[in-house]
Amino acid sequence: MNHSCKPNITASFVGSSLVVKNSVDLKIGAEVCNCYGPQYKKMEKSERQKSLKTQYYFDCDCVPCKQEESISFYKCLCCVECQGRALLVSESRARCHDCHVEYDASRQVAQLIDYKRLLDSIEAFSPAQAIKALRKTRETLASGVVHKNSIEIAELLDREAYYHSIIGNRNLSAENLMASIAILEKIYDEGSIELGREYHKISEVLYNAGNCSQALTFATKAKSVYTLHFSHDNELVKDISKLCVGLKELL
Structure with missing residues (x-):
């Protein structure tokens, strides 16, 4: 199969068998394309081409x-003029x-470096310290x-x-995940892995928070x-199917 940065199939193994499923409707004669690594929603064109x-x-x-x-929207800066989507064109300039x-995007680049340093060191923080530092960094990045x-x-x-889930704040954990998913739904294609x-992650958090109805919505x-991407023998399909059945029994 040829490569495309926007593949139309998913390949996975069930035991020693390779299972290939189309992830979109394919017309007769259409090219079947897998992705060799860098997808267009995860890496900018220049990086993909180089890789x-x-x-x-x-x-x-x-x-x-x-x-x-x-x-x-992946890796987009906030334009200083219109708050639109800006991309770096050099180490310190954006368009x-x-x-x-x-x-000049020097200030934005410096703050992104601080963001990456935080993520690299966050495991050394206590859960409460991590939540405070992450929230502060998020507010900084969101302010332009x-x-x-x-x-x-x-x-x-x-x-x-x-970190909210670690200390038992399951409702706050779910709120943060919902806000994260709202952004990811704008970045990734509908039906993406x-x-x-x-959706799987938040369904489990909501279940643990006692919100079975909403958990079932996301589990579904x-x-x-x-099931769009994998066969019924896939472990992810088995796990989520079991969760859906359990949630329905609780409602």
Whole structure:
């Protein structure tokens, strides 16, 4: 199968068998494409092209790579002029995709470096310290550093949710996960594995919080995504199916 940065199949193993399922409707004669690693919603074009050239020795000309105007919220800065989506064009300068202004992004870059340092060191924090530091960093990034629907904000919300769950704040954990999912739904395609995993995660948090009705809603979404990509023998499909049955029995 050829590569595309926007694949239309999912390949997984069940024992020693390789199972391939189409993740979108395919017309007769359509090319079947897998992804060799970098997907267009997870990595910018220049990075994808470099990775594929280095590992597989070819220049990718798939649809997302041909569409220069296609832009994801992934890693977008917040434009200083219009608050639109801006991307770095050098180490310290950015250009807005929406209003096309180019500006000095040194301050934004420095604050993103602080964000990455926090994530690298967060395991040394107590849960309460981690929640405080993550919230402060999220508020900083949301105040004009990154776009409101950037992956960084979603990541910080997800980390906050994790630490809330550790200390038993399950409702707060669920709130943070919902806010994170609201962003991820703008970044990833409907029916993507990334969203399926997030739906699965929040369904378990909601179940532990005693909110079985909402947990079932998200578990059903997760099951829909998993069955789109995987066979019924897949462990993820088995796990989410079992959770759905259990939740229905509790309602």
